[in-house]
Amino acid sequence: MIKSYFEILRPGINTTLQDEGRANVYHIGVPFSGAMDKRNYLISNSILGNNVNTLSLEFAYQGPLLKLKTGKVCASITGDVIFNIIRKNSKIEKGECYKSFILNSDEQIDIISTNRSVYGYLSVKDGFQGDIFWGSSSVHTKSEIGPNNGKKFSLNEKLYLNKSQQNFVSKKIKYQNSKIEFIRVIKATNFDYFSDEAINNFFNKEFYVTKLTDRMGMRLEGPKIENNCETNIKSEGLVKGVIQIPADGNPIIMLSDHGTIGGYPKIAVVVSADLDRLAQTTPGSKIKFKLIELPEAERLFKLYNFETENIINNLI
Amino acid sequence: MIKNITNLGDSAIYCDFGKEVNKQINSNVIKYFKNIKEKKINGVINLTPSYNKLIISFDLSKINFKEIRDIILNLKIKDFESDKGKTVNIPVCVNDNFSLDLKRLSEKLNINFDSILEIFFKKKYFCYMTGFVAGMPFLGDIDQKIRLKRLETPRVKVPKGSIGITEQFCNIYTYETPGGWNIIGNTPVKIFDKFNEKNPTKINPGDQVSFFQINKSEYCKLNND
Numbered sequence: 001m002i003k004s005y006f007e008i009l010r011p012g013i014n015t016t017l018q019d020e021g022r023a024n025v026y027h028i029g030v031p032f033s034g035a036m037d038k039r040n041y042l043i044s045n046s047i048l049g050n051n052v053n054t055l056s057l058e059f060a061y062q063g064p065l066l067k068l069k070t071g072k073v074c075a076s077i078t079g080d081v082i083f084n085i086i087r088k089n090s091k092i093e094k095g096e097c098y099k100s101f102i103l104n105s106d107e108q109i110d111i112i113s114t115n116r117s118v119y120g121y122l123s124v125k126d127g128f129q130g131d132i133f134w135g136s137s138s139v140h141t142k143s144e145i146g147p148n149n150g151k152k153f154s155l156n157e158k159l160y161l162n163k164s165q166q167n168f169v170s171k172k173i174k175y176q177n178s179k180i181e182f183i184r185v186i187k188a189t190n191f192d193y194f195s196d197e198a199i200n201n202f203f204n205k206e207f208y209v210t211k212l213t214d215r216m217g218m219r220l221e222g223p224k225i226e227n228n229c230e231t232n233i234k235s236e237g238l239v240k241g242v243i244q245i246p247a248d249g250n251p252i253i254m255l256s257d258h259g260t261i262g263g264y265p266k267i268a269v270v271v272s273a274d275l276d277r278l279a280q281t282t283p284g285s286k287i288k289f290k291l292i293e294l295p296e297a298e299r300l301f302k303l304y305n306f307e308t309e310n311i312i313n314n315l316i
Numbered sequence: 317m318i319k320n321i322t323n324l325g326d327s328a329i330y331c332d333f334g335k336e337v338n339k340q341i342n343s344n345v346i347k348y349f350k351n352i353k354e355k356k357i358n359g360v361i362n363l364t365p366s367y368n369k370l371i372i373s374f375d376l377s378k379i380n381f382k383e384i385r386d387i388i389l390n391l392k393i394k395d396f397e398s399d400k401g402k403t404v405n406i407p408v409c410v411n412d413n414f415s416l417d418l419k420r421l422s423e424k425l426n427i428n429f430d431s432i433l434e435i436f437f438k439k440k441y442f443c444y445m446t447g448f449v450a451g452m453p454f455l456g457d458i459d460q461k462i463r464l465k466r467l468e469t470p471r472v473k474v475p476k477g478s479i480g481i482t483e484q485f486c487n488i489y490t491y492e493t494p495g496g497w498n499i500i501g502n503t504p505v506k507i508f509d510k511f512n513e514k515n516p517t518k519i520n521p522g523d524q525v526s527f528f529q530i531n532k533s534e535y536c537k538l539n540n541d
Contacts, residue, residue, distance in 0.1 A: 025362065026371075027349065028508075029451050029452055029490075029517075032361070134513060142449065145510050186325055186326060236368075237364025237366055237447075238371075239324060239325060260364055269328075272325070298326055
């Protein structure tokens with residue numbers, strides 16, 4: 001049997017293969033990576049009945065134009081995504097997110113763009129094929145780890161699919177991506193390095209998400225967060241969600257592909273429950289931070305997990 | 317040995333071993349790192365040892381801060397035979413194309429090229445940690461005489477293989493990456509190998525690194541191997 005694959009007719013801006021991410025590698029300098037919006041990644045696979053940690057295609061802003069070569073595939077797209085399905089007779093069907101669809105050989109998926117959000121996911125029944133490095137097929141472009149030589153996709157490359165059981169049942173999930181009013185954070189280890197005025201500004205003023213935002217991190221601009229202690233610390237470990245304040249006073253939030261260690265003071269850490277929505281915040285948007293305590297963050301995470309389970313269990 | 321344990325966000329624990337950077341504190345960090353790694357605590361995702369801190373990130377749906385803190389506080393810490401570390405020899409080519417900041421070092425420190433190199437190559441360096449980018453070793457301590465701050469404006473791209481020094485430390489740029497360390501040479505040796513899953517890093521925390529000089533033709537030969 002010839003393997004099914006997508007031919008990449010347009011790669012899109014930042015199209016990579018991602019799964020749940022890579023554990024036990026921080027100590028060798030490799031980040032966790034994995035899907036930026038975990039919930040949408042999870043839903044796209046749940047619609048197809050895929051196992052956990054199935055490899056999906058993540059795209060940002062403009063997505064890829066893909067042509068299926070040989071076979072037939074059941075696929076789903078999640079996020080707030082505008083896309084078309086181009087049938088063999090050139091008939092264009094408007095795509096619908098959170099609903100599985102069938103694609104036949106020589107038909108195309110044209111992922112035009114994400115809508116007022118950053119990331120979207122394309123999953124296929126039983127997943128894409130990809131080499132495994134330290135238990136994960138997530139691509140980390142900076143260290144060139146993962147399938148496709150650790151690179152994002154480019155024109156005319158092939159994207160292979162795993163062999164799949166051909167029992168297609170159309171499924172659908174009701175889900176509305178929500179915006180968040182505040183990004184909730186917990187105090188971090190260098191909170192005391194900052195003046196009262198800086199703390200006051202940090203929690204009461206708005207910050208803009210700048211264009212210097214990618215899978216590594218999100219750079220913000222707003223009132224300068226003044227440090228009245230030291231602008232450098234001895235380099236130490238970082239985790240996703242840590243907000244560092246370099247000497248220029250502009251916050252940087254660590255995201256999935258962040259460097260494993262860093263030497264800027266840490267003012268706060270974004271709570272786990274808000275990381276998906278944070279990753280979907282587009283450059284130019286404003287965000288505000290709200291300080292909460294650890295028990296509240298833990299409760300919010302339980303709620304987030306409960307909501308995710310509920311969404312997945314409500315397949316139609 | 318841990319001075320203080322706090323949470324870092326809701327999914328990580330921050331173990332503070334002290335403020336100073338020295339071998340003894342760092343050896344304690346590495347000892348804890350190895351013990352916790354061996355213990356394979358359910359829910360632990362990543363461990364990041366650094367000069368004097370150890371950060372443990374975990375899956376909040378499996379374990380929480382209080383539970384993991386209790387495990388760590390009650391952990392029986394043992395010594396590992398491998399704690400002694402090995403010596404890794406790293407060839408370095410020094411020439412105009414590679415030694416981007418030798419002139420700057422010489423001017424700022426008021427020492428001639430040859431003396432800087434002599435001082436640098438004389439010592440063996442201890443590996444405190446690896447990270448920032450894959451496999452990058454943070455080594456020290458370099459001689460007081462050749463210590464200098466980072467570049468005022470960091471380079472957007474530091475060539476792969478560059479050997480950099482700043483303050484009491486030296487490192488090897490395992491990938492082309494932005495950076496502000498003073499570059500004195502370049503090694504053709506592959507420091508990080510993603511295809512070697514068990515031992516991807518040539519230099520690990522606790523190891524000693526001995527740099528030695530090679531000429532351009534030796535560099536080219538090694539680079540082609």
